[in-house]
Amino acid sequence: MIRVLVVCLLLALPAWAEEAASLSRPAAVGGTPGWPLDLVQRADPVRAAPPSRDDAEDAGDVLGLEEAVTMALDHNRLVQNSTLDVAKSGNQLASAKTQRLPQLQLSVTPAYLAAPIDVKFDQGTLGTFPSTGPIPAQDTTIRTNPGFLASVTASVTQPIAQLYKIGLTIDQLGVARDMSRQDLRTQRQSIMNNVKQAYYAILQSQSALEALQEQVASNRELERVVTEQVAQGAALGSDLLQVKAALAQAEYNVASTQHTLASQKEQLNHLLGRDPETPFKVSPVPLVTPMETDLPVAREVALRQRPELQKATLQISYADYDVRIKRAQFIPDLSLVFKYVSPVTSDVLPKNIAYVGVQFDWDIWDWGKKRQDMTQSQRALEQARNSVAETASQVTLDVNSSFRKLQDSQAFVTVARLNRDAAREKLRVAINQYRQQSALLKDVLAAQASLGQAEDQSRQAVLSLWQARANFEKAVGGDR
Secondary structure, X not given: OHHHHHHHHHHHOHHHHHHOOOOOOOOOOOOOOOOOHHHHHHHOOOOOOOOOHHHHXXXXXXXXXXXXXXXXXXXXXXXXXXXXXXXXXXXXXXXXXXXXXXXXXXXXXXXXXXXXXXXXXXXXXXXXXXXXXXXXXXXXXXXXXXXXEEEEEEEEEEEXXXXXXXXXXXXXXXXXXXXXXXXXXXXXXXXXXXXXXXXXXXXXXXXXXXXXXXXXXXXXXXXXXHHHHHHOOOOOHHHHHHHHHHHHHHHHHHXXXXXXXXXXXXXXXXXXXXXXXXXXXXXXXXXXXXXOOOHHHXXXXXXXHOHHHHHHHHHHHHHHHHHXXXXXOOXXXXXXXEEEEEOOOOOOOOOOEEEEEEEEEOOOOOOXXXXXXXXXXXXXXXXXXXXXXXXXXXXXXXXXXXXXXXXXXXXXXXXXXXXXXXXXXXXXXXXHHHHOOOOOHHHHHHHHHHHHHHHHHHHHHHHHHHHHHHHHHXXXXXXX
């Protein structure tokens, strides 16, 4: 009779594998099965057990994949920093445009005259006249005594010849802003891919956790039955030890998977830019269907929209502007200037001086510095052109590799499912042989372990397919 009970229990073991075979349904998140409720109540009838972390996570809101991606793009700190970089580039561009306008400068220096200023006029310095004689009639010194005073200098400068160089700088900064936008696209695509990878990993862990919890429950019932069988002499003690070892291994796997799941959820919360302890539940995603994508078309799309390649192309324009700016350094500066000066001087000398003129500045001899700077910029331009070809080649390799990995993952899902079905059939045969007393309990347990490994391989295959598809979408350069 006990042997029949064991057989019935073993026949029920594939049920947990069948229920957990699909990763596309919601996984039940719960703690490791603990003591029966009546034992807990007898141990502490006054105080209830505190809620576990998994129970708290069950109370969280359901977080869909698209919602997670949108939240990450809005709140991820790396994306926000990249957005601020674009804004900073716009500020630099606006700042450069102000260089075209007149530059107003004012300098005021309040001071205390520490030593007197003596202005000496020799006899006859201002002339000698018949009616008055020499002016001054004798040597005269006019002193300005120490005291508080101020020196004032004001100027208005309108660049003229510099407008060409300023225009080149403005155009170059416009290209730099476009490059920052491509950096933002790169960061957004990277975060989207990371969120998808983390989300898929959580789905896989939750499905594995549910299967392991059901396996623990089955092993506990099997332990109870085999214990009774050993007590009646219908089973060996080694059989009971094998069952206990399988139960301990299953309980360890549950605890380890729970820890992995908690870490994965914290990592996803970090990517979403929120508190790592925020509870949530994931929702199932549709089953991954084979992608009918032509590799040449995918390469063409990637070469057209990958942000890395677009940035490399913009780098050529940026380097070309740099060459032109360095060449423009040979042009002298010419500005229209109005200047007012109120210097610190004697009371008898003019204190308000104003003039309008043209200011001409030219570094006549710089020992070849400007020419060396221009040569350096020309070589940087050649490097930028080489980088475009290199980046295009890397993009092509990335698309090809991602496409092949996607195909391999799709094929491996079929292989893993066939292995799972074969392991399930092997377990069924082992149970029938055990029922007919032509197989030992250890053979059934070995078949059960093989089925568990096959189920895990099947889940990993589906997870790899999800990840490969996300990587392929990133390789093509899609923004969503």
